[in-house]
Amino acid sequence: MKGLQGRRVFITGASSGIGAGMAKVLAGYGCKLVLHYNRNEKGIAQTLATVKEMGGEAEIIRGDFEQLDQLDKLFEQAWQFFGGLDALVNNAGLITKTLSLKDPAGEKFSRTLAVNLHAPYQLSCAFAKACIEAKQAGAIVNNSSIHGQATCEWFAAYAASKAALDAVTKVQAIEWGKYGIRVNVLAPGVVPVERTFDILNKPEMEQKWTNAMPAGRYGTVEEMGEATAYLLSEHSSWMSGSILTLDGGLIARGNYPQR
Template sequence: MTIYPELNGKRVFITGASSGIGAGMAQILAKQGCKLVLHYCRNESGIAQTLDRVKVLGAQAQVVRGDFRDYASLGQVFNQAWSQFSGLDGLVNNAGLITKTTVLDDVEGEAFNQTLAVNLQAPYRLSSLFAQACIAAKQPGVVINNSSIHGQQTCEWFSAYAASKAGLDAMMKVMAVEWGQYGIRVNNLAPGVVPVERTVSILKQPKFKNPWMKAIPLGRYGSVEEMGAATAFLLSDAAAWMTGSVLTLDGGLIARGSYPYRD
């Protein structure tokens, strides 16, 4: 794992850190020496486990709770996060809902609206508060949004999820343009198929694994640790001239597209 000395002591707020990619990000950033503010919504055992793991790695860490479906509460959540270490240097908007439903099964848009609330409106609000605070403090900052390959290319059942991630990619570019003058960089991470706690056993089953292995040029799934390593890179000085970009980590899945397979 690449070590970025400049990240030592940097204060980073990670949303959705109780499991999955968020927990993986927390562990990698802990190894970089970051001070972490870890957010969760309902998974108390999960956030406790993440907290224990990063503290074993020597990181200073605090926890905040918030339900991102409640837009009015986001200001309070951010203020709590900002106050833990007297400011923040980075914001990682990782929390999100993976919604699978057909359009005709969600005609009233309940799942659609809830997905956009968590996946798009919450990052908008938290990012704007972060930028505002950084500007007031006369300091630079870094925003990273956990997007998805579904923001670029999608399939059945993902109208809400894909819309939220495509919106996140577009929103990121606007923020990068508007905030570059203040030294605030904004980039997105777009993971492909990354097994997490709720999917690891399913993705091991041959009926699911075999088609994915055929479709992914590198022939394997990604890992939460690799997503964490990419996050560290985006926070680091190695990406100092990178803003307004989507960093896709999918083993080549999107690049291959939907062409017929040539055996």
């Protein structure tokens, strides 16, 4: 990927799953990484070890995205590790599954929006401000979901947070384009990760999902990493305010399995 060597990238939620896959791929392209985690110390240690084994440079930083008043300080620390940042990947998030009437007061709803929407909004603003003050360009990738475009039962909070993140991405791309800051969305479909691998790979579940996908298979965290690398690279230098959907054709076919 052209232009990634030596780029300083802050990845949130890098202790497992797609975030860890992003870290591995970006390290392979020569990026210097700031890897965020919250509670998964074993996972972030593994991600860091993988990056180091590849000869990459990385630092780790811990932060709870429900503590929104701590995010500016967290960003300042991330910015200082390598004397600045060239890119921000807002990957950390909650996958909340509940029927709306099981959360009538919206407690889970509010918590989900804090982590999935407010936190990346706030971090993106801090990143843009720092880039403008440093008189440098920058790139932001917001890891959203196909649920921001087409969803199903149980996902009111999650889908709302991702649809809103898609919209915020477009607005910030408009506001910050004149400063050379690009903002795009990665929208993954069904990608097995540590907490879902076993259930998604049960024969009946795998058949249920992959039959609904024209590509006939799940995605991988490495494919999400490669897509992120593309969005951060010079190959996408004219791309901003866009949604890059990787779902094996699931929502194009419009056939979610009924839950």
